Amino acid sequence: MGNFNEIVHIEERKGATSLSASAEDFRTWINDMELMDLTLNDHKYTLFRGQSCSHIDRILVRLEWLDAYPDTQLRGEPRGLSDHCSLIVEDRRIVQGSRPFHSLDSWFTHKGFLRMVKEEWRGLGDTQFLDKLKALSKPLGRWHNQHFRNIPEKIKRFEDEIKKVDDMVSNGLYDGTIEARRKALVRCCEIWYTRQDIHWKQMSRS
Structure with missing residues (x-):
């Protein structure tokens, strides 16, 4: 092969x-x-x-x-x-089960993550430290679902779009606009590949 x-x-x-x-x-x-x-x-x-x-x-x-x-x-x-x-x-007989949820080190690659944490932390006022940490878990969960839920699915969407561009090239359509779109999609893919790599390293304790 x-x-x-x-x-x-x-x-x-x-x-x-x-x-x-x-x-x-x-x-x-x-x-x-x-x-x-x-x-x-x-x-x-x-x-x-x-x-x-x-x-x-x-x-x-x-x-x-x-x-x-x-x-x-x-x-x-x-x-x-x-x-x-x-x-x-x-x-074709193998069926993979779902993976358990873990907090992601890759959150820190998102430019809005720390800003969100600071705003939520300030909004909790003078509550005891451990209580604030517990209360922070809910907005963190919402933020995760909005921005980082199912990284492979996000990558798949970008890869599908790249494949559509490749199919257009396969069928004889090729110009500067198509190439520019592919480059933009590749840049987005690079970001999510990096985040997925960070996630895998965290899960493997590497």
Whole structure:
């Protein structure tokens, strides 16, 4: 599995009209090794560079492997900050449960967090310190739900928007406005990737 830097079919590269000699050699190698290319149905291309789009990332397996793992499927992830889309091989029988709530160190990456805490703290007046801490938990919870609830979902929304832009490029639409929109979406993704990374480190006590 990985980036093989070569297509296998003409339709795997936008605008291609024929296969190169290296592509033909790659196809011959796949056949000689008796490998199968796992089907990727949710992405037409896996590499995007400007107007150039190709499907060069793939998972190659033997028939014996498919017999041993019949419930697997291949799906593509939005490419996010990379030129490439990640490929995920997953077992369709696995269902992940929800994670418990934890306060997040990533709150401190939000420029409005400390201001909110100061305002809420002042608003509690001369109450005893421990009572103020307890009372502060409610506005903190509301603020968390408004700004930080379900970080993966927020990232997914931005990645979906990036994928829409990539799909437009795949279909031949490309101009400065589209590229500017993608750059803006990527900047937002970078912020949330950082916050998610902080969260994971906190959860793993790293």
